[in-house]
Amino acid sequence: MEPPVLLEDFGQKVDLTRRIREVLLNYPEGTTVLKELIQNADDAGATRVCLCLDRRTHGTQSLLSDKLAQWQGPALLAYNDAVFTEEDFASISRIGGSVKHAQTWKTGRFGVGFNSVYHLTDLPSFVSGKHVVLFDPQGVYLPNISAANPGKRIEYVSSSAASLYKDQFFPYCAFGCDMKSPFAGTLFRFPLRNADQAANSKLSKQAYLEDDVSSMFVQLYEEGVLSLLFLKSLLSIEMYIWDTGMPEPRKMYRCSIDSANDDVVWHRQALPRLSKSAYSCNGEMDAFSLDFLSESVTGNVSHTKTHKFYIVQTMALASSRISTFAETAAKDYDMHLLPWASVAACISDDSHNDDVIKLGRAFCFLPLPVKTGLHVHINGYFEVSSNRRGIWYGDDMDRSGRIRSVWNKLLLEDVVAPSFVKLLLGMQSLLGPTKHYYSLWPVGSFEDPWNSLVEHIYRSISGSPVLYSDVEDGKWISPEEAFLHNMDISGSKELGDILAQLGMPIVHLPNNLFNMLLNCKSGIHQKVVTPDSVRHYLRRCKFTNAIDRFSKLMLLEYCLEDLMIIMWVLMHLTCL
Numbered sequence: 001m002e003p004p005v006l007l008e009d010f011g012q013k014v015d016l017t018r019r020i021r022e023v024l025l026n027y028p029e030g031t032t033v034l035k036e037l038i039q040n041a042d043d044a045g046a047t048r049v050c051l052c053l054d055r056r057t058h059g060t061q062s063l064l065s066d067k068l069a070q071w072q073g074p075a076l077l078a079y080n081d082a083v084f085t086e087e088d089f090a091s092i093s094r095i096g097g098s099v100k101h102a103q104t105w106k107t108g109r110f111g112v113g114f115n116s117v118y119h120l121t122d123l124p125s126f127v128s129g130k131h132v133v134l135f136d137p138q139g140v141y142l143p144n145i146s147a148a149n150p151g152k153r154i155e156y157v158s159s160s161a162a163s164l165y166k167d168q169f170f171p172y173c174a175f176g177c178d179m180k181s182p183f184a185g186t187l188f189r190f191p192l193r194n195a196d197q198a199a200n201s202k203l204s205k206q207a208y209l210e211d212d213v214s215s216m217f218v219q220l221y222e223e224g225v226l227s228l229l230f231l232k233s234l235l236s237i238e239m240y241i242w243d244t245g246m247p248e249p250r251k252m253y254r255c256s257i258d259s260a261n262d263d264v265v266w267h268r269q270a271l272p273r274l275s276k277s278a279y280s281c282n283g284e285m286d287a288f289s290l291d292f293l294s295e296s297v298t299g300n301v302s303h304t305k306t307h308k309f310y311i312v313q314t315m316a317l318a319s320s321r322i323s324t325f326a327e328t329a330a331k332d333y334d335m336h337l338l339p340w341a342s343v344a345a346c347i348s349d350d351s352h353n354d355d356v357i358k359l360g361r362a363f364c365f366l367p368l369p370v371k372t373g374l375h376v377h378i379n380g381y382f383e384v385s386s387n388r389r390g391i392w393y394g395d396d397m398d399r400s401g402r403i404r405s406v407w408n409k410l411l412l413e414d415v416v417a418p419s420f421v422k423l424l425l426g427m428q429s430l431l432g433p434t435k436h437y438y439s440l441w442p443v444g445s446f447e448d449p450w451n452s453l454v455e456h457i458y459r460s461i462s463g464s465p466v467l468y469s470d471v472e473d474g475k476w477i478s479p480e481e482a483f484l485h486n487m488d489i490s491g492s493k494e495l496g497d498i499l500a501q502l503g504m505p506i507v508h509l510p511n512n513l514f515n516m517l518l519n520c521k522s523g524i525h526q527k528v529v530t531p532d533s534v535r536h537y538l539r540r541c542k543f544t545n546a547i548d549r550f551s552k553l554m555l556l557e558y559c560l561e562d563l564m565i566i567m568w569v570l571m572h573l574t575c576l
Contacts, residue, residue: 016137016150017202019095020118024204027116028389031219034078035366036113037188038227041080042234042365044088044186050175051220052077052240052249053213054189059167064134064152067141068168071123071191074210077242078188079175084128092133093151118203120213121190127172127179128186130157138202157182174242174249214241217253223356224255225292225307226367229344230379232268235260251297258291258306267313274315275338283317285419287426289347306348307357310430312423313342313379314415322410329407333400337407341380341415343423345440347430362391372450374442376423380411393449409449417456424466428476433468435510443512458522467507470500479517482507483537485529486514495558498551499529502543531562 027033034051041049054077060069084092095112117124123141125134135151136142142152156162162169162179169179177183198207217239220227224237236256240249257264267288274284292307316322316339329335346357360374361367364382370390372378382391383404392404424440431437442454465476485496485506499506506529509517517526527533534555538544544552 016095016147020115020137020203023095023112023115024119026389027113027119029119029206031216031223033116033119034216034220035227036116037078037080038231038234038237039366040114041082041186042231044080044082044084045233046080046082046186047233047235048079048081048238049234049236050077050079050238050240051217052079052174052242053210053217054171054174054242054249055210056171056242056244058171062165062167064165064168065141065143068123070194070197071121071141072167072171073191073194075171075189075191076120076213077174078190079185081185083184084131084186088128089131089133089153117188117190119206120208121193122197122201122203124188124190126186126188127156127169127177127183130155130182132156132161132169132172221253221255221294221296223367224253225294225357226361226363226377228255228257228292229290229309229311229367229377230342230363230365232271232365253297254293254295256293256295258293264288264290267311270313270315271338271340275340283320284315285312285422286314287312287422289430307346308348309344310347310423310427311342311344312419312426313340314419314422315340316415320414322407322414325407325410329403333403335383335400335403335407337383338381339411339415341378341411341419343376343378343416343419345376345423345427347427347436364391372453373444373446374450374454375440376420378412378416378453380408380416382408382411391449409452412449412453413456416453417460420457421460421464421466424461425464428466428468438510438513441513441516443516455521458517458520462522462524467509469505469507470497471503471505477505477507479522479526480524481505483527483529483533484509484514484517486511495554496529498547498555499534499537501547501551502538502541504529504534504537504541531559535559 027036037051038049054075057074058072060072063069063072092114095115118137122138123134123136125132127133132154133151134142134154136145137150139145139147139150145152154161156169156179171189172187173179175187176185177187192208192210192213193201193204193206195207198205220237221239227237228234236254238251239253240251242249267286270284270286288311290309290311292309293304294307295302295304297303320339322339326337326339329337348357358375360372361377362370362372362382363377363379364384365379367377368384368390384391391408392401393408394405424437427437427440442457445451446454461478462480463478465478467477467479467482469475469477469482471477483499483504483506485499485508487493487496487508488511496506496508518528538555538559547555
């Protein structure tokens, strides 16, 4: 007699449509979707991304299923020139289990970002190499679909699929794909969800119109340069519209790296190169310039503008405290971190007219919706929220949350701050001691965690030659050496010229930076031009005979200023 069955299948299950809805709640609509596609293309090693609003409606006679006819209308196409590997196919089929997790040099680490495309559609698909892939998480539209495998992959090159289902595959014939031979790239198609489809969707109740996509293109173009700024492979982002009845799409916008030569590619590939060697024992600090070209087309007229950036990127020493912290995080929490960061300053003459370019943003390779208050852009291997809306910081966390917060603080203090000093030193030959140069310095008050960064920047620069003095016919000196001269308080420009002639290392600064150097916690006592400091300097000065009688009298008058005030006070004291 067989024993009674004591066990029945009762495992935990994941409702895929519910999981996607949760992703959409965390990932805002708009350009976030486009940036996720850009990020994935960059991680794949692509050099070109083309986004296209396809306004056309395609045939419905030869489809895989009659239910697919409603998805043959307007769509967003997203092309890049990288080909999917088998690992990529496995990764995109998972939610939250990306194989990129341990590939530290890649931007996407969570495996959920691609699913933000469900803001637009219920039926994403793509062609790459010799395969077409279609996802149907609701299990409604594709034939022979199941909850266990809510999608299909079709090998179209050696099979008869393309000839049997011409209307199904014709929409992919774009950007060099002919659906006959293997495609040397990747083309996504996201048919836009209309109002009727939204009403019945289990994924999203939001319809997407063609005008919504056009608006996204405008927004992406406005910060297209920033989207490219810290990427590793991508050289251009282009946006097109394919009108009904037209044989090909027309270009609307393009943002690209100008003159992308081998040297530029080598600099931008520094992170993948260094991370694969477990980062250099000696660390790495690299500086280079990048030129960007932005183009918008109206009718037959093209409008262009250029921006130049100076970038410093740094990998910390393997023996540094942050590298030691990263090793501990990997061992104890399975967190794969890299002590990598970079800073970039726009050095274009007209950059002050472009707030998007000028105002400092935080980046985790792509821009985050986080303004730092600085006038440079800060990129780092930050621990960010899974929806990339901000970085972890704060003291009110435990365990892994605290590890993430401490990591970001270390990254700012130990990697970003030294990179900023290197940036100032490099900018001296490009800008000189100009208003533009001093405008890059952090001034004012800052919120967490950027206030800690600013404090460490001023500590780091205290011994570096970052201030310009007219002494010895002009040279760069450190804040430790400098005497700050506020001409509004400390007398005239003539006084400054006389002091420089005597070898006193005085520095003229904008008022806001003057005050910042006096009030910041730099660890040094900042010297200032005052009657008392000038008197002390003149006692040791050996060159007083080098100035004329008029200059000596001006110096004497200035040196007596505070003494005369003291005498006046003493004369008016009431005797007790």
